[in-house]
Amino acid sequence: MILTRILALVPFLGILLGAIFLGNDSGLIIGLPVLFAWLIAWIILTSIIMAIIYACDPANRTHDHR
Amino acid sequence: MSAALIIIGLTALGALLLGLRARGGREMHLEQWVVGGRHFGTVLVFVLMAGEIYTTFTFLGGSGYAYGHGGPTYYILAYGCLAYVISYWLLPPIWRYAREHRLLSQPDYLAARYDSQSLGILVAVVGLIALIPYLVLQFKGLGIIVSTASYGAIPSTAAVWIGAAVVTVYVIFSGVHGSAWTAVAKDTLILAVALFLGIYLPVRLYGGYGQMFSAINQAKPGFLALPAKGESIAWFDSTVLLTALGFFMWPHSFGSVFTARSEHVFRRNAILLPVYQLILAFVFFTGFAAILQVPGLKGPDIDLALFRLSIKEFAPWFVGVIGAAGVLTALVPGSMIMMTAATLAAQNIYRPLSGADSVRIAFLSKALVPVVALIAVYFTLQGGHTIVALLLMGYSFVTQLFPAVVMSLTRRNPLTRAGAFAGIAVGLATVVATSLTHANMASLFPGLPEALRDLNVGIVALVLNIIASAVVSLGERAIAAPHRA
Numbered sequence: 404m405i406l407t408r409i410l411a412l413v414p415f416l417g418i419l420l421g422a423i424f425l426g427n428d429s430g431l432i433i434g435l436p437v438l439f440a441w442l443i444a445w446i447i448l449t450s451i452i453m454a455i456i457y458a459c460d461p462a463n464r465t466h467d468h469r
Numbered sequence: 470m471s472a473a474l475i476i477i478g479l480t481a482l483g484a485l486l487l488g489l490r491a492r493g494g495r496e497m498h499l500e501q502w503v504v505g506g507r508h509f510g511t512v513l514v515f516v517l518m519a520g521e522i523y524t525t526f527t528f529l530g531g532s533g534y535a536y537g538h539g540g541p542t543y544y545i546l547a548y549g550c551l552a553y554v555i556s557y558w559l560l561p562p563i564w565r566y567a568r569e570h571r572l573l574s575q576p577d578y579l580a581a582r583y584d585s586q587s588l589g590i591l592v593a594v595v596g597l598i599a600l601i602p603y604l605v606l607q608f609k610g611l612g613i614i615v616s617t618a619s620y621g622a623i624p625s626t627a628a629v630w631i632g633a634a635v636v637t638v639y640v641i642f643s644g645v646h647g648s649a650w651t652a653v654a655k656d657t658l659i660l661a662v663a664l665f666l667g668i669y670l671p672v673r674l675y676g677g678y679g680q681m682f683s684a685i686n687q688a689k690p691g692f693l694a695l696p697a698k699g700e701s702i703a704w705f706d707s708t709v710l711l712t713a714l715g716f717f718m719w720p721h722s723f724g725s726v727f728t729a730r731s732e733h734v735f736r737r738n739a740i741l742l743p744v745y746q747l748i749l750a751f752v753f754f755t756g757f758a759a760i761l762q763v764p765g766l767k768g769p770d771i772d773l774a775l776f777r778l779s780i781k782e783f784a785p786w787f788v789g790v791i792g793a794a795g796v797l798t799a800l801v802p803g804s805m806i807m808m809t810a811a812t813l814a815a816q817n818i819y820r821p822l823s824g825a826d827s828v829r830i831a832f833l834s835k836a837l838v839p840v841v842a843l844i845a846v847y848f849t850l851q852g853g854h855t856i857v858a859l860l861l862m863g864y865s866f867v868t869q870l871f872p873a874v875v876m877s878l879t880r881r882n883p884l885t886r887a888g889a890f891a892g893i894a895v896g897l898a899t900v901v902a903t904s905l906t907h908a909n910m911a912s913l914f915p916g917l918p919e920a921l922r923d924l925n926v927g928i929v930a931l932v933l934n935i936i937a938s939a940v941v942s943l944g945e946r947a948i949a950a951p952h953r954a
Contacts, residue, residue, distance in 0.1 A: 453740040
């Protein structure tokens with residue numbers, strides 16, 4: 404459980420630190436503004452991270468999944 | 470009457486009929502009306518939770534902010550995502566406690582946790598104040614949609630009144646069942662419209678995203694990044710944090726948590742809802758596409774960007790379809806907000822003060838709906854704020870509840886009753902004072918370094934809130950300790 408909570412901190416670091424390092428970059432990457440692209444990537448990563456946390460969490464195994 | 474207006478009118482009528490049908494002849498007790506009898510499954514709770522996010526705020530406010538402010542708009546992408554991470558641990562224990570104690574509302578929850586009726590009243594006051602700007606922005610959006618779709622035939626003041634009347638009638642007749650079924654229709658439509666606009670417009674007008682952003686970069690250098698001053702990195706991170714922590718502190722978000730049948734719903738939603746945020750990117754694309762096409766909108770008028778561009782590009786019937794999506798995005802959350810505000814005032818402020826019986830309270834909850842609407846119409850017609858500024862104002866208020874809620878979930882809550890009360894009171898007072906005087910860190914403390922001056926005032930209030938609740942809790946325990954020994 405401790406590990407899953409540490410994993411849950413990762414999106415916070417990714418997003419908040421990302422803004423600090425990339426916020427003032429006015430360039431484009433794959434056609435999108437840098438910070439915009441970074442955040443889109445983190446949205447997808449966050450869903451993946453939450454899916455991992457869900458799979459590892461014993462609370463989701465004991466009950467029915469209706 | 471334009472084709473656009475007819476389509477929008479029929480949609481509103483359809484939503485009303487759907488709401489009436491959803492009620493299905495069931496007798497409406499207060500619990501039935503407000504939390505749907507706690508029997509909604511995964512899909513409906515998902516839709517309700519998602520539905521609250523995709524409001525006029527994202528559709529008109531998000532595109533307008535992209536048009537008028539550029540880079541800082543990205544904060545809207547970030548905070549919901551982080552809020553869902555928090556929700557995985559936050560919502561299940563709240564839901565469990567609320568079900569055990571048959572609670573109906575957020576103030577009920579905190580009053581029960583801290584065993585303090587006065588804390589419940591304070592929480593209700595915070596919620597009520599925060600909901601007003603949220604409702605105002607829905608009405609502002611409805612006004613924009615109705616007046617733009619009439620191609621100027623309906624002035625915006627009349628349009629705001631029409632919009633407010635539709636939401637009020639809708640709420641009185643349908644309660645939360647209306648919200649859930651219309652939310653299904655609304656989410657489908659908004660998804661389709663947002664994706665279409667966000668793909669079609671940049672490709673058709675610029676030839677693609679890369680070309681569009683290059684053109685904007687050339688015309689307005691630096692506009693797509695965060696500025697060095699004002700809405701800078703410090704503003705961005707403090708605003709993301711404020712709104713992520715406050716996300717589930719809205720009284721109506723609490724309400725929709727209570728509608729779930731089981732706590733599993735929240736954990737599963739925490740996986741799905743972050744990617745659902747990607748629709749926002751398409752809304753922003755639309756706003757960005759408008760920058761070079763319909764230039765010149767300033768101040769609160771930036772919220773018109775999406776519609777101005779739509780009118781320029783599409784036939785009236787299609788403007789009607791976009792408007793219909795817009796009306797639904799205001800109607801569903803608007804009805805939730807209105808219902809919550811009226812229930813808060815009747816159930817959580819009037820009841821503990823007067824001791825009235827539940828029949829009277831149930832009547833009053835409904836009677837107050839038009840009153841809430843009138844107050845919001847008044848502020849809408851005052852104008853002056855962008856949709857995003859209105860929502861941020863609301864967030865500054867609701868986030869003040871976060872420390873007391875989170876601490877209530879710990880095994881041995883370090884906050885005392887008086888500590889929780891003091892923290893919320895200090896946070897509330899700080900936000901009221903700064904909102905009324907239009908003060909921010911830069912105007913209060915011009916000598917501070919840029920990073921501190923640009924902090925969102927709501928975060929500063931949150932820090933004062935935490936300090937106050939810690940000091941009072943420690944003080945109270947220190948005084949109480951000798952007696953216990």
